[in-house]
Amino acid sequence: MTDTVTMTPGQAARAKLIPQVGTVSEVVPEALDIVSVRVQLPEMPDFEPGQVGQLGIFGVGEATFVISSPPHERGYVQFTVARVGEVTRAIHDLTPGDSVGVRAPLGKGFPYRDWYGKDIVIAAGGIGMAPLRPLLLTLLEERDKFGALKLIYGAREPELLSYGADRAVWATLDGVDYVETIDREYPGWTGRLGMVPPVLEEEAPSAVNAIGITCGPPIMIKYTLPVFEKLGFKPEQVVTTLERRMKCGIGICGRCNIGHKYVCVDGPVFTLAELNELPDEL
């Protein structure tokens, strides 16, 4: 019906569906079927830990992933990607030098500056560590501004724990109390056993002047939130980051809504207090 033409630069700049073309600088195997992809972009965006982005391969498609590198690591943005579908399969096949499309940052990150002076408890499961890694690294970057720092990171099996290099550092770091756990006994695993919710309950961090943050599979989040409440954390003190199917990432394609909020622009980070205001549709 109509012809199509090139937009003017001004129009293109406002076209939030148009990605920057970036170059893959590194593909890091993280865990079983999980890699981190580092991308260099012509215009490096400023972002906050917890924000997401669209990573795509032209001809295959794009999908939403959390940015798993911290803002202070300049020079690239990193996405951690589990192999689950067509786009992620293609992402796993990327090698340095490949061209990819990136739209980032999207959504809202963790309001960590509001947490200065507080204790921080992070409970992460499996690939749910991806949004929490940049948060933790940011907290460590500004370590003196926070109280006690505790990270509980669990997975079904050791092969599913990501960020081996980081974990090795965290395990020895004084600044963070790092607890690593595997759901149930596993050949060769000598560390702690138990799922994240009960381990959190055993660790029993104090809720006084603290913020609890959790991310993981929906089922883990479902069981972790009540543990925080049981430990005395108020809904305002508990923060989670949600997964939802997204296409546009800019609040107009419709599908990621929970009530009148769109996870892609109003989230993915929500406090439990905010979620309680929304229809129960996780």
Add this chain to the structure above:
Amino acid sequence: MSAEITESQGTTAVKDSGGATVAVAVADAPVMEFAEAVALGLEKFGVVLGWAPGRDGNLAPAFARSAEQASALAFGPSAVFNPARYVRDHTPCAVVAKPCDTRSLVQMMSENMLDRDEVFVIGLRCPGVADMKKVVERYGWGARVEQVGPDWLVNGDKADKADLLDARCRACLRREPVIADVVVGEPVTPPAEAERFTGLPESMAERGAFWEAEFGKCIRCYACRNACPLCYCQDVCVAQARQPHWLTDEATPAENWMWQMIRMAHLAGRCTQCGECNRACPVDIRLDLLTQELGDTARELFDYEAGLDPGQKAPFVTYDKERDEWPIR
């Protein structure tokens, strides 16, 4: 095809002009009143799928789970929906079914998608239903069609029944359920001849242009698929898959044609010509011509009609070494 009805011992056999029986299998089913049959179905499975008056008084799909809801169930010229479509989500259940609807049930049984014991079939003897699109065209949206005695009334006034009779009913000689636990209604004399769906241009060039226009209307709502009692895999349909990538999201005539080719490929030898895809289409694409072709081809090549025998094997899951000979280059 012309038909002949013979009645014996309370059962009816309809034979085509060649003497072949085209409807049987209700030999043991007792004949009873509609309300009685529905009550039986409710008692047996606790839910009866059928039709009840909707907002405008015309029948709409309904699910009766109580005596009160069951009493609202009815049959009439506006019972155009095929309740077999809902059976897969509701088994075990009772279902009120027109003869065409019973063919869907039988086809599902032949594909092991429905257990005979899990469904109580209230088979209707059917005089045919109305073409509701025509009713809307003639009388406006919301006009109420009902049967009173032998007549059809629209908004209370006697209407031209022959004009309003759905084309799929004019193309159908089956006035008896193919399968039933109980049979409802008086025997109905089928028309002497099954009409054909017409409107396909003769010349190849015109056909191309015809379908270019028809498929140009498609909005890819997949109502044709979702209304089909035999499209089981709708939530994981290949049309919305990226691998294999049969068609794109572009609603162009060619892609929309490809979508209908997918449906034809997957319904070939299975389609019972219930006509629901054609009725469901919100933009009136002539899908009846496609289902007619599926029926013709199965009959002509394999002497096969879908949905007549729960034990029958669809033509494309088997072969006949000797018979399958057609001229080739």
Add this chain to the structure above:
Amino acid sequence: MPLIAEHKKTHTKEKPTIVAFLCNWCSYAGADMAGTSRFKQPADLRIIRVPCSGRLDWLLIAKTFKEGADGVLVSGCHPGDCHYTEGNFHARRKLEALKRYLPLFGIEEGRFEYTWVSASEGKRWSEVVSGFTEQIHELGVRKAG
């Protein structure tokens, strides 16, 4: 050009596009044989090798037409000679049905054919394919009336 993908409609061509799906075990080898035996073969045939004519989902053929083909030929092993015992028996039913469906959409009879050519029938292949391509050239490029 009815029922041809939009991005292909912009391509103007004078010569028809002819595609052949050939079974790996017979016709593909037969075509090879025809070549080594110097039998005459049309140059404008695009050959796609498939493991068996029974593998040919007829959507592949429909898609080939959607993407602008003007003629499609399928050739497999003679019935009874299938490498997988019964693949071509299944194929035969489907291909015959598809042959009837396509004219419904204005794709002329003759634009789609199937046949059986064994690995040793180089000469037969040459005849089949010459005849078919000639037929498609007569029918010409698909276009609206």
Add this chain to the structure above:
Amino acid sequence: MADQVSAGVPHNTPVEAELTFLAADKLVAWLAALAAREGDLLVPDRQAGTFVPWTGGEPDLAKMTATSAKGIVLPQHETFLSYAYDDDGKVAVTPRVADTPTTVFGIRLCDARGIRCIDQTFGENGPSGADPNYTVRRNLATFVAVACTPADVDAACFCATFGPADDFGVADVVVHPVDGGYVVRPLTEKGLAAAAVAPVDTGATVPEPPLPSQGTAIDIEGIEQKLLAHFDDDELWSDVTEHCLSCGACSFVCPTCYCFSIADEARGSECGDRLRSWDSCGFACYSKEASGHNPRGRNAQRFRNRVNHKFAYYPELYNLESCVGCGRCVRACPAAVDIRDMVEAVMRRPAPTKDGAKAEVTA
């Protein structure tokens, strides 16, 4: 905004203009004059179920088309970028925007109100500011709406629910059928330009046009609170959605539904397009996540979201229902689902007490 994305086109700016009278036999001449302007002229075609290029003759203005006019500003599918790989595997991206002016003659006022709904999300005040593709099409489109007469309204229409008869939505011109012709009412600068080429009878006294006819209103007073209060009422939602077939007919004919999907289409191995196309919240795959988890896996959950979006979420965000009562979904539904039945089922539920609503939706 308008001048940035589409310099030189008339604005959507409202104007106060005189009504004029067009004799019935001059309608075709007006269409010819509109067609002579730059761009396309579309008219309703009931056979096609949509708006098609005018090819001469009287337009079919009786009854609305099966699909709405939204496709003019939000096409069913639209390429918004093309990409090309070079020999080294580097990608060049070209954003694409349609730039053909379009005049649409014969939309209904419900269409015009529907586009106002979509404006909320895709316009400047939407969650991500003005969408370029939408904005360009919107600014290049002139909408000539035809006011409904009593004969145009049927039992599926319920537009009176959503506002008075003189709410002309985003129409640029409204044409009121009257005895012997039409009263032409320009509403915007674009409308003024379209009316300017009408061969109106300048000498005639312009009759006072009757208010456009409307379909019967349904009661939606307080529905937003009720919807949220009864969000978890599984019986309610299962009941009213049980016969829904989960197709996309209602969304795709709806003048306010704007959900879309994004997909890449390779045109060979080196280049291709990224396009967006209509999607429907009725489809099971719409919200299904890659992990397999689906927050709206059941029909009842999907339809609950649909009704909530129209009557609770949109009003919460924009103080505007995302339903205009055109009845297209009602007419299109292959399973006789009627959104009015759902609304009424919700309205029959008790209103929430002050804390009642919250108590039920707490996680």
